[in-house]
Amino acid sequence: MNSYDALFKQARLQLDSLSKLSSLKEDPLEVMLEKNHLDRRDFIKWAASITAMLALPGHFTPLVADAVKLADRLPLVWLHLAECTGCSESLIRTDSPTIDSLIFDYVSLEYHETLMAASGWQAEENLENAIKNYAGRYILLIEGGVPTAMNGQYLTIGAQARTGVDLLHHAAASAAAIFSIGTCASFGGIQAAAPNPTGAKGVDKVISKPVINVPGCPPNAKNIVGTLVYFILFGTLPAIDVYSRPKWAYGNRIHDNCERRGHFDAGEFVETFGDGGAKEGWCLYKQGCKGPYTFNNCSVERFNQHTNWPIGAGHGCMGCSEPNFWDTMGPLEKPIDSHLLMGLNATADKIGTTLLTATAIGIGAHAVASLFAKSNDRNNEEEQS
Numbered sequence: 313m314n315s316y317d318a319l320f321k322q323a324r325l326q327l328d329s330l331s332k333l334s335s336l337k338e339d340p341l342e343v344m345l346e347k348n349h350l351d352r353r354d355f356i357k358w359a360a361s362i363t364a365m366l367a368l369p370g371h372f373t374p375l376v377a378d379a380v381k382l383a384d385r386l387p388l389v390w391l392h393l394a395e396c397t398g399c400s401e402s403l404i405r406t407d408s409p410t411i412d413s414l415i416f417d418y419v420s421l422e423y424h425e426t427l428m429a430a431s432g433w434q435a436e437e438n439l440e441n442a443i444k445n446y447a448g449r450y451i452l453l454i455e456g457g458v459p460t461a462m463n464g465q466y467l468t469i470g471a472q473a474r475t476g477v478d479l480l481h482h483a484a485a486s487a488a489a490i491f492s493i494g495t496c497a498s499f500g501g502i503q504a505a506a507p508n509p510t511g512a513k514g515v516d517k518v519i520s521k522p523v524i525n526v527p528g529c530p531p532n533a534k535n536i537v538g539t540l541v542y543f544i545l546f547g548t549l550p551a552i553d554v555y556s557r558p559k560w561a562y563g564n565r566i567h568d569n570c571e572r573r574g575h576f577d578a579g580e581f582v583e584t585f586g587d588g589g590a591k592e593g594w595c596l597y598k599q600g601c602k603g604p605y606t607f608n609n610c611s612v613e614r615f616n617q618h619t620n621w622p623i624g625a626g627h628g629c630m631g632c633s634e635p636n637f638w639d640t641m642g643p644l645e646k647p648i649d650s651h652l653l654m655g656l657n658a659t660a661d662k663i664g665t666t667l668l669t670a671t672a673i674g675i676g677a678h679a680v681a682s683l684f685a686k687s688n689d690r691n692n693e694e695e696q697s
C-alpha cells in the first residue's frame with residue numbers, strides 16, 4: 313500500500329465516524345449553496361482546488377467534498393485576543409459570498425466575538441456552554457497575541473474582566489485542536505514588536521498543547537479554510553515546518569513562485585516607486601521586498617477571490633508570515649541592511665545571471681534563518697529566566 317492509499321483509508325474512516333454524529337445546523341450544505349446561487353459544479357470545482365492546495369492527488373476531491381459537507385458536525389470556538397480583526401475580515405469580507413466564507417456560515421460557530429449576535433452576559437454564557445457541551449470535540453481558533461505582562465491585565469474581556477491569557481487557558485483545556493489564526497496568534501505579531509510592553513506572545517508560547525500556526529497579517533482565507541478542511545478530513549494535524557506552519561501552505565518561499573522572478577534573475581529592478589521599471593512589473597527587491605526570506609503561498613493563492621496579492625499590486629512582500637517580522641524585516645521599503653545579509657544587497661546591483669542571484673539569495677535566506685533562530689533562542693531564554 314502506498315502512503316496515499318493509507319491516507320485515503322484514514323480519511324474514509326474519519327469521515328464515516330463523523331457522519332455518525334448529528335448535525336449542528338438546520339440546513340445541509342446543498343441548501344446553503346443554493347440560497348447563495350452556487351451549484352454543485354461550483355462546489356466540486358472548489359473542492360478540487362482545495363485538494364490541489366493541500367497537495368493531495370485528484371482522486372481525494374470527493375473525500376474533500378464529503379469532509380466539507382460534514383463540517384456541520386464540528387463546533388468551532390473563535391477567541392479574539394490582541395489584534396486588529398484583520399484575520400476575520402480576510403475570511404468574511406467579500407462583495408459576494410464565496411464558498412470559503414460560506415463554509416464558516418455552515419460550520420457551527422459557537423462563539424466569535426465579532427460575528428455573533430449575542431453580547432454581554434449572554435455571550436459569556438454561550439462560551440461557557442460551548443466549552444462544557446462540546447468538551448473534547450470543538451476546534452479552538454485564536455486570533456491575536458497573548459499579552460502576558462502584569463498577569464495578563466493588558467487585555468481583559470467581557471463583564472467579568474477575564475484576562476485573555478486566562479480565557480485562552482480555559483478554552484484550550486478541552487479543545488480537540490487549536491489553530492493560531494494570523495501572525496499575532498502565531499508569533500505575537502505587532503503587539504510583540506520591540507519593546508513589547510504588554511509581554512505579548514504567540515499562543516504556543518503560553519499553552520502546552522499542540523498548536524497549528526496559520527500566520528500572515530492577515531492570513532489568506534484559503535489557508536484558514538484549508539487547515540480546517542485538513543483536520544476534518546484526517547482527524548489529525550498536517551505536517552508542519554519548524555514554526556508549526558502547515559507545509560502545504562508555507563513550504564515554499566514567496567520568491568520561488570513570484571511572477572517578477574524573471575526580472576530579479578535578469579537584474580531588472582524598480583529603482584523608485586512609479587518609475588519605468590515599476591510600470592513594466594520589474595522586481596521590487598530594491599524597494600524592500602522580503603519575498604526571498606518569506607515562506608507563504610500568496611503568489612499562488614492570491615487574495616480577494618484570487619484577484620491580486622501584495623507584489624502583484626506593486627509593493628514588496630513585508631514578510632508578514634514570518635516570526636518577529638516587525639523587528640527583523642525592517643525597514644519595510646528598503647532592503648535589509650547589507651551587513652546583516654552578508655552582501656546580498658551589493659550583489660543585487662551587479663547581478664545579471666541566475667547562478668549568481670541564486671547563490672546570493674541562498675546566502676541571504678540562510679542569514680535570515682540564523683537571525684530568526686537567534687531571536688527565537690533569545691525569546692526562549694527570556695521565557696526561562
Ligand code: FSX
Pocket residue numbers: 394395396397398399400455456457493494495496497501502528529530531
Ligand atoms: Fe490583524 Fe489578525 Fe494582523 Fe494580527 O490578522 S491582520 S494584526 S495578524 O491577528 O487581526
Ligand code: SF4
Pocket residue numbers: 566567568570571572573574576594595596597601602603604623628629
Ligand atoms: Fe518577487 Fe520580491 Fe523576489 Fe523580486 S525580490 S522576484 S518582487 S519575491
Ligand code: F3S
Pocket residue numbers: 528529566606608610621622623628629630631632633
Ligand atoms: Fe504577507 Fe508577503 Fe504574502 S507581506 S501577504 S507574506 S506577499
